[in-house]
Amino acid sequence: MRFSPWPARNKNPMELTQIKETRIFGRAGIFRPGGLPRTGATTIGPNGLINRRWLPLNALRAFEAVGRYLSFTAGAQALTVTQSAMSRHVSSLEDLIGKPLFERSASGLKLTPAGEVLLPVVSKCLDRMEQTLNVVRNQDMESRPLRVHIPPSLLYQTALPLIHGFRREHPEIRIDVSTSNATGAPPGNLDMAIVFDRPNVGDMVTDLLWMVRVAPLCSPATWEQHKGKSLEEFLNSAELLHVKLDNEPRGLLWSSYADQQRLTLNCTDGLAFDTAFSAVRYAIGASGVVLADIDMFGPEIAAGNLVMPYDAVAGDGYGYYLKLHAEDLSDPAIYLFREWIIRHFARQRGQEETAEAEHKAQIMAKA
Structure with a gap:
């Protein structure tokens, strides 16, 4: 977190503010209605409630930093202040709420029940303020689009609605999307x-x-031609559809699948496509069997355009990863888009796990 420059004698603003708050507002930094408080004042008004007019922001920042690292030393380093200043700020916050926020144990510093309640709220508020301030500060981000690369199958099957939703939420952020079937991080200015x-x-x-x-x-029509066969017989008699991977053998995915399922399979024949999206479209409209992600192409299965004849699902070791340079997270557009993508896929995984559990329960009920 960045802090505004403080001109006086090169002091850190948190340390100077601590002195100012202690002298003017008392140890807890609380202003009494009707005039300056007496030293050590810890109430804010007749009703005894805290309001935003005199929130102890520096004390909250100090508490959040210590709570994040569970260390006064690490928290002080994160905010570039002295450990004693951090201790004073946390102590003033504890005085204000009337409860301890940390306790020491043999294993080190840990949060009290009050600290456990307060920390996630303070962290979320500070994160949100930081993000919004950066968005406002960097209004010129409209002049440069966000450059994002997405593999074609993921783009067409899943990511287009995601991008549309993000643009609806953040119309000020322009996005340039590129796509290729390369594995690993693609080259280019992204x-x-x-x-x-x-x-x-x-x-x-x-x-x-x-x-x-x-x-x-x-397709259902292809399966009608091969009903009654074992998985191995089916795959050896139907046309295999391959998805090409850069710098990998033609039949790598089928070969890996055959090894996992302990099948003897000729993995070299058949048509090859640049993308899983194209291979699936061919399987639906023509013939052949494609080895494809059952989650990505779940809508086609649910609609009856594709069938999964055998309950023989395998993980091929591949996945979809979001990659970026750590220093780029300071760009608010990049930060916001990353958060959006992660939330979307986390929610989707939860829905898929729920659907899978319900499907297994239905199978067990029929057994």
Whole structure:
């Protein structure tokens, strides 16, 4: 969190404000109606309630920093003030509410019940103020669009409504979307990218949006031609549809699936497509069986355009990850879009888990 420059003698504003509050408002920094308070005053008005007119903002910032790190030393470093100043601010807040916020134990500092109630509220309020101040301060963000890369299948199946919703909420932020079927972080001048990749360690901020769960999918007409066959017989007699991955063998996804399911399968024949979206469209309109994400293409399954003949779902190790550079999070447009995407996919995962649990319960009830 950044603080405004303080001109007097290069002192930190929190430390100087502490001196000012102590001299004028008393230890808790509370103003008494009707005139200056007496030293040590801890009430705000006749009703004894705190209102926003004299909120102890520096004390709240200090409390949030200490609570975030569970350390007065680390909290002081985060706000670039002395540890004694942090202690005074937290103590003044404790005096104000009449309850301790921290307690020391053998394992270190921990929040009291009052601290556990207060911390998430203060953190959320400070985060929101910081974001909004940056948005207002950076009004020129309209002059440069947010550059986002999204894989084509994810873009067409899931991300378009997400982008539309974000634009409706934040019309001042323009977005340029690029797409390619590359795995890993794509080259180019981008602000952030959703990538189709396997887990890896790097120097970028990486958020898992979802892990892919695949199964053989085909049209109802294709399945009618192969009913009664085992999974292995079906896959060896139907035309396999492949999705190409950059710098990977043609049949990698089918080969990996066959290994997991312990199948003997010829993974080299069949048509190959640049995207899962194209392969699925071919399977629906023509023939063949595609190994596709059952969550991404759930709407096609629910509509009856695709069928999943076998309950043989597998994870192929790939997933969709949001990647960006840590320093770019200071850009309010990037920060807001990242938060929007993470919330969307977290909500979607919750809905999918609920639907899957209900589906399993129905199967158990029929058994």
